Each structure stands twice: as C-alpha cells, then as structure tokens.
Amino acid sequence: MAFAIILLPILMAVLAALIPSNRWRPWILPVTGTAHLALTVVALSRPELATCRSWLVLDPLGKLILLVVSTLFAFCSFYAVGYLHHRLARDNRIFCTCLTAFLGVVSLVTWVHHLGLMWVAIEATTLVTAPLIFFNHTQRSIEATWKYLLIGSVGIALALLGTFFLAYASLHTGMASTLTLEGILAQAPQLSKPWLHAAFVLLLVGYGTKMGLAPMHTWKPDAYGEAPGVVGAMLAGGVTSCAFLALLRVYQICLAAGEGAYVSRLLIFMGILSMTVACLFMVGQRDFKRMLAYSSVEHMGILVLGLGIGAPALFGTLLHVVTNGLTKGVLFLSAGNIHRAFDSKNTEQVSGAMRRLPFSGSLFLAGFLAITGSPPFGPFISEFSILNGAFASGRHVLGGLFLFLLLVVFIGMGATVLKVVHGQPPFAARNTPYRDGFLTGAPVLGLLLLVLLVGLFIPEPLNVLLREAVEFLEVQP
Amino acid sequence: MTNLLQTILVLVLVLNLFALGTSRILSLIRTVALQGALLGLLPLLLHGQHSLATVLTVGPTLALKGLAIPYMMVRAMRDVKIKREVEPLVGFQPSVILGALATVFALLFAGQLPLAAAHVDTLIVPTAIATVLTGFILLTTRFKALTQVVGYLVLENGIFIFGMLLVEAMPLVVELGVLLDLFVAIFVICIIVNQINRAFSSLDTRHLVSLKE
Numbered sequence: 101m102a103f104a105i106i107l108l109p110i111l112m113a114v115l116a117a118l119i120p121s122n123r124w125r126p127w128i129l130p131v132t133g134t135a136h137l138a139l140t141v142v143a144l145s146r147p148e149l150a151t152c153r154s155w156l157v158l159d160p161l162g163k164l165i166l167l168v169v170s171t172l173f174a175f176c177s178f179y180a181v182g183y184l185h186h187r188l189a190r191d192n193r194i195f196c197t198c199l200t201a202f203l204g205v206v207s208l209v210t211w212v213h214h215l216g217l218m219w220v221a222i223e224a225t226t227l228v229t230a231p232l233i234f235f236n237h238t239q240r241s242i243e244a245t246w247k248y249l250l251i252g253s254v255g256i257a258l259a260l261l262g263t264f265f266l267a268y269a270s271l272h273t274g275m276a277s278t279l280t281l282e283g284i285l286a287q288a289p290q291l292s293k294p295w296l297h298a299a300f301v302l303l304l305v306g307y308g309t310k311m312g313l314a315p316m317h318t319w320k321p322d323a324y325g326e327a328p329g330v331v332g333a334m335l336a337g338g339v340t341s342c343a344f345l346a347l348l349r350v351y352q353i354c355l356a357a358g359e360g361a362y363v364s365r366l367l368i369f370m371g372i373l374s375m376t377v378a379c380l381f382m383v384g385q386r387d388f389k390r391m392l393a394y395s396s397v398e399h400m401g402i403l404v405l406g407l408g409i410g411a412p413a414l415f416g417t418l419l420h421v422v423t424n425g426l427t428k429g430v431l432f433l434s435a436g437n438i439h440r441a442f443d444s445k446n447t448e449q450v451s452g453a454m455r456r457l458p459f460s461g462s463l464f465l466a467g468f469l470a471i472t473g474s475p476p477f478g479p480f481i482s483e484f485s486i487l488n489g490a491f492a493s494g495r496h497v498l499g500g501l502f503l504f505l506l507l508v509v510f511i512g513m514g515a516t517v518l519k520v521v522h523g524q525p526p527f528a529a530r531n532t533p534y535r536d537g538f539l540t541g542a543p544v545l546g547l548l549l550l551v552l553l554v555g556l557f558i559p560e561p562l563n564v565l566l567r568e569a570v571e572f573l574e575v576q577p
Numbered sequence: 578m579t580n581l582l583q584t585i586l587v588l589v590l591v592l593n594l595f596a597l598g599t600s601r602i603l604s605l606i607r608t609v610a611l612q613g614a615l616l617g618l619l620p621l622l623l624h625g626q627h628s629l630a631t632v633l634t635v636g637p638t639l640a641l642k643g644l645a646i647p648y649m650m651v652r653a654m655r656d657v658k659i660k661r662e663v664e665p666l667v668g669f670q671p672s673v674i675l676g677a678l679a680t681v682f683a684l685l686f687a688g689q690l691p692l693a694a695a696h697v698d699t700l701i702v703p704t705a706i707a708t709v710l711t712g713f714i715l716l717t718t719r720f721k722a723l724t725q726v727v728g729y730l731v732l733e734n735g736i737f738i739f740g741m742l743l744v745e746a747m748p749l750v751v752e753l754g755v756l757l758d759l760f761v762a763i764f765v766i767c768i769i770v771n772q773i774n775r776a777f778s779s780l781d782t783r784h785l786v787s788l789k790e
Binding site: 245276278292 | 691692716722729739740746754765777785786
C-alpha cells in the first residue's frame with residue numbers, strides 16, 4: 101500500500117513529463133489527485149494495510165497529515181486545470197511534473213518512520229516546489245525562488261545536524277545509535293540530556309524554517325506572494341503540515357524522554373513570537389497575497405503554541421492542522437482568481453472584487469472569516485479548543501495574550517480583505533477578460549464546504565482519527 | 578589509520594581557511610571539490626572492515642562531491658561569465674582570521690562537549706563544528722549568488738563530517754538519499770543562478786531587494 105501511495109504520483113509525474121500536449125497535460129493532475137485520495141481512504145479504513153516495512157508505517161499522525169494533504173491536493177488539482185488553461189502560452193511541463201511529484205514526496209513524509217529518511221523527503225519537498233514558485237519567470241519570482249531555496253536549504257541543513265545530534269544522544273550513553281522512530285522512542289528515557297536539548301533546538305529551527313515560524317519566516321511572504329495561487333495553497337496547506345509532522349515526531353521523542361517542560365517553554369515562546377510578528381506585518385498590509393503568507397506564519401505559531409501547551413490542547417492543535425490546511429486552500433485559490441482578474445495584488449489597484457468576481461469575492465470573504473476563527477467555520481472549533489487547553493492548564497496570561505493577538509489579526513486582516521472585496525473596481529484597474537469559471541470556482545467552494553462541515557460537526561471517522569493521534573503522541577514506552 | 582584520518586581532517590581545516598581567503602570563484606569551487614573528495618574517503622578510514630555498503634557510499638560521495646557538483650558549478654560560472662567575488666561584507670584577510678578564530682573556538686568547544694569515550698581523541702567533532710561555522714561565514718559575508726552556494730556546500734560538508742560518527746544510524750538508502758538531495762539542490766540552484774544573471778545582468782544578491790514590506 102505504501103508503495104502504491106508513494107509511487108503512483110511519481111510515475112504520474114514521469115508521465116506528465118512525457119505528454120507533449122500543453123493543453124491536455126494538466127488533466128494528469130486531477131487523475132493523480134483523485135486516485136491518490138481514493139488510495140488514501142482505503143489505507144485509512146483498513147488498518148492491516150498500515151504497515152509495509154519497518155520504516156514505512158502509517159501511524160495516526162501520518163494518517164491525519166496524509167488525509168489533509170491528499171484532500172487539499174485533489175481539490176487544487178481541478179483548480180490547476182482551470183488555471184493552466186488560462187496560461188496556455190506558458191509551457192506547463194515542469195509545473196505539472198513537479199506538482200505531481202510533490203504529492204509523492206509528501207506521501208513519503210507521512211509514511212516514513214526513519215528520521216534520516218524523513219529529512220531526505222522533506223528536503224525533497226523544497227526542491228520540487230522551487231520550480232513551481234518560479235512558474236511566472238518574472239524578476240520578482242526569481243528573487244522569491246532564490247530566497248526560498250537558499251533559506252530553506254540552510255534551515256533544513258540545520259535539521260539534519262539536529263537529527264545527527266539526536267542519534268549521538270543515544271551513542272553517548274553507550275547504546276547503539278538508531279534513527280528509527282520505534283528505536284529511538286524505546287531508548288528515549290536513557291538519552292543523553294545535553295545532546296537531546298541541542299538536537300531539539302536545531303530541529304525546531306530547521307523544521308521551523310520550513311514551517312515558516314518567526315524569525316525564520318522571511319522567505320514566506322516572498323514565495324507565497326509570487327507563486328501562483330494553487331502553489332500557494334499547496335505550500336501553505338501541504339509543505340507546512342509536513343514540516344509540522346516532523347516537529348510532532350521530535351516532540352514525541354522529547355516527551356518520551358521526560359523533557360516535556362523544556363520543550364514546551366521553547367514551543368510556547370516560538371508560537372507567541374510568530375503570532376506577534378505576523379500581527380505586526382499584517383496590520384496595514386497592502387499586498388493581499390503577502391497578507392495570506394503572514395496569516396500562515398500566524399497559524400504556524402498557533403500550532404506550535406498548542407503543542408507547547410500540551411495535553412489539554414493537543415486535540416485542538418491536531419484539528420487545527422486540518423482546518424488551517426483546508427481554509428488556506430480556500431483563501432489562496434480565491435486570491436489567485438482575484439489576482440488574475442485585476443492583474444494586481446495590491447489593494448491600491450484592487451477593490452470591488454465582489455462586483456467583478458462575485459463568486460471568488462464571496463469565497464475570499466468567507467475564507468477570511470473562517471481563518472480568523474469566526475463561527476461556524478472549522479478554525480473556530482480548533483482555536484477555541486486550544487484556548488480552552490491554555491486555560492485548563494492554568495496558563496491564564498498566555499490564554500489572554502492568545503485571544504488578544506487573534507483579535508489584532510482579525511482587525512488587521514479584515515481591513516485589507518474588505519478593501520479588496522467591497523467598493524467599486526477602480527478606473528485605473530486593468531480590465532482583464534478573466535472571470536469566474538467552473539474549474540476555478542467549484543473546487544474552492546468544495547473546500548469551503550468542508551471547512552464549514554468540520555465547524556458544524558466533526559465527522560465520526562475524523563474524530564476517531566484525532567483521538568487516536570492524540571493518544572499516539574502521548575504514548576510512553 | 579588514525580594518523581591518516583587526523584591528517585585528512587587537518588587538511589579539511591586548512592581548506593576551510595583557503596576557501597575564506599580566495600576571491601577567485603574558480604579556485605573556491607576547486608577548494609570545495611577537493612574538500613568533498615577528501616571527505617568521501619573518510620568512511621574507508623573510519624570503519625575497519627570494508628563492506629559492500631562502505632564502498633557503495635564512498636563511490637557516489639566521491640563522484641558527486643568531488644566531480645559532478647563542482648562540474649555543474651564551474652559550468653554555471655562560465656555561463657554567467659563571473660570570475661571574482663568583489664567587495665564582500667568582510668574582506669578576505671579578515672575572513673581568514675575569522676575562520677582561524679572559529680577553528681580555535683571549535684577545538685576548545687569540542688573539548689567541553691560530553692563526547693563518547695571513543696570520540697574524545699579524534700578531530701572529527703572540532704572539524705565538523707569549524708566547517709559548519711566556515712559555511713556560515715561564507716553564506717553571510719559574500720554577495721555573489723555562486724559564492725553563497727559554495728557556502729552552503731561547505732556547511733553541508735561540516736554536517737557530513739559529524740555524520741561519520743553515526744554509521745549504524747544512517748543506512749545506505751538514507752545516506753544516498755541525502756547525497757541525491759544535495760545534488761538536485763545544487764542542480765536547481767545553478768539553474769536559478771543562471772536566471773538571476775539573465776534577469777538582473779548581475780549575480781549580486783544585493784540586487785534582489787524588490788520584495789520587501
């Protein structure tokens with residue numbers, strides 16, 4: 101099963117590279133996306149398929165991330181067909197190949213139980229997404245790709261050093277060094293503390309760079325701002341979730357080693373810092389795609405904050421991975437439509453999106469309400485649950501600060517979003533022929549309906565999966 | 578065996594300083610190629626019995642770090658017609674002094690680290706730390722895109738040296754995966770370097786400032 105889920109997208113990527121027609125090639129994306137989602141559902145519903153080799157195990161955490169990314173990809177793939185149809189003048193061979201291969205690499209991240217191989221897979225996600233950011237071939241997109249590659253590669257190199265330190269932590273106390281998750285969890289209580297601490301810091305910085313935690317977030321606004329909307333959605337919902345999964349593995353090891361208190365201090369600090377930085381840059385932001393990037397920084401902050409709070413907030417944190425991933429899909433895809441229709445992403449040239457693109461404009465507004473935690477959407481439930489966890493564990497000041505930052509983000513983001521959505525399209529705005537189409541509209545609506553569904557009631561299978569994941573994370577060897 | 582190992586590690590340290598002191602990008606690339614090739618030999622010296630796995634790691638490491646990656650970078654350099662790093666943030670001689678200080682720091686710091694008994698007497702840990710620091714100096718004080726890539730390679734070399742202590746933890750598949758990632762990373766970066774040159778008529782990363790708040 102593991103091989104089917106991982107290799108199907110890779111084979112499809114090869115196929116995409118071989119198809120000569122620029123017009124028909126993008127259809128390989130929805131074919132892959134749908135087949136992958138079907139395989140994922142089968143793998144999730146039949147536990148006997150969850151182990152393939154000792155290194156390839158689909159545990160509840162992996163299941164959760166695989167489900168999020170596969171769902172998001174399936175919706176985005178249909179949108180991509182619509183988007184690429186408008187961009188037929190540009191060769192989309194590399195775009196289709198890399199996007200399809202990306203799905204395969206992400207699947208590997210979710211299955212793998214060897215920290216070294218996990219690093220290889222996460223570095224590979226950087227490499228296959230770099231050409232996607234470069235798709236427009238403008239000066240600005242070159243700059244964004246360069247920063248993404250260099251900062252991403254250096255950051256992830258530190259994560260490799262951290263992984264080595266983790267292996268050394270067991271070598272130092274005379275045990276055989278291992279990097280398999282099972283092996284290291286079994287050794288966890290005896291790990292050498294100084295090496296474990298150093299490893300955690302390096303891994304937090306390394307995988308935190310991929311997640312886009314402040315202060316390592318500087319590549320994020322550039323990359324998300326210049327990449328096509330569909331790539332932004334996959335980066336903000338897919339790559340960040342994978343990096344968070346890596347962090348969850350490290351968190352689990354530290355928890356098993358009895359270092360919960362040390363880890364939680366650092367995580368809470370990084371979480372609050374990321375949320376604060378995102379707030380500062382979001383207020384008065386004129387570029388609505390960069391605004392979405394800062395929103396992503398904020399939500400990565402919320403995720404590590406929830407992890408730092410620990411047991412009472414874990415359910416909410418894992419649920420937030422799901423809700424954030426899907427909502428980011430809604431936002432980036434609708435923002436991509438608005439960007440194309442106005443040929444600008446600056447609020448000085450863009451207003452009245454509701455009139456020019458009634459469908460995408462409304463979805464963008466709904467996406468904004470969802471991501472800022474307004475009921476009845478999914479993120480409300482997950483953020484509320486994290487807040488509850490903060491108060492339940494007696495961290496009242498932290499809970500208050502969390503609420504305050506959410507409020508500032510709501511106001512700051514709201515100002516920009518309302519400028520985009522309301523009013524009249526300015527006379528200076530270029531009138532492009534781009535309007536809402538079925539393929540660029542329906543997937544966004546589908547994602548929004550999913551976000552709404554999770555907000556109204558969490559489907560039982562998802563609920564069970566989340567509970568299993570929380571239990572798995574807290575398991576002591 | 579141990580003597581040869583220590584000699585190679587000292588050579589790696591000297592190459593670090595040389596990389597910091599040169600302004601010609603071609604000699605910089607050659608220095609790092611030599612360093613990569615020397616590192617490729619380490620597994621042969623470290624592990625007494627030469628299993629098939631050792632040979633399978635050494636071969637690709639030598640081929641990629643010593644030949645393929647430097648070759649790609651030299652080609653990228655020829656394409657963009659740039660020979661020298663001019664006006665670095667920190668001059669070449671001060672960089673060498675900085676590098677020497679980093680080496681001393683690494684030696685002293687490694688003495689303080691809680692190492693396993695078998696690793697106290699080798700230069701592996703201090704060399705790894707010094708090489709990582711050298712990589713960071715190159716990354717932060719140079720402005721030409723290609724020189725920064727070399728900085729990244731040196732950083733990666735440093736991490737590779739530390740990885741030498743952990744053979745059992747890194748099976749062949751993972752080792753090769755790391756190498757493949759490095760190779761593809763440099764390949765993609767070289768393409769982007771070429772594009773930077775075409776779009777900006779320069780490789781100076783100080784021109785890459787249009788994206789900001």
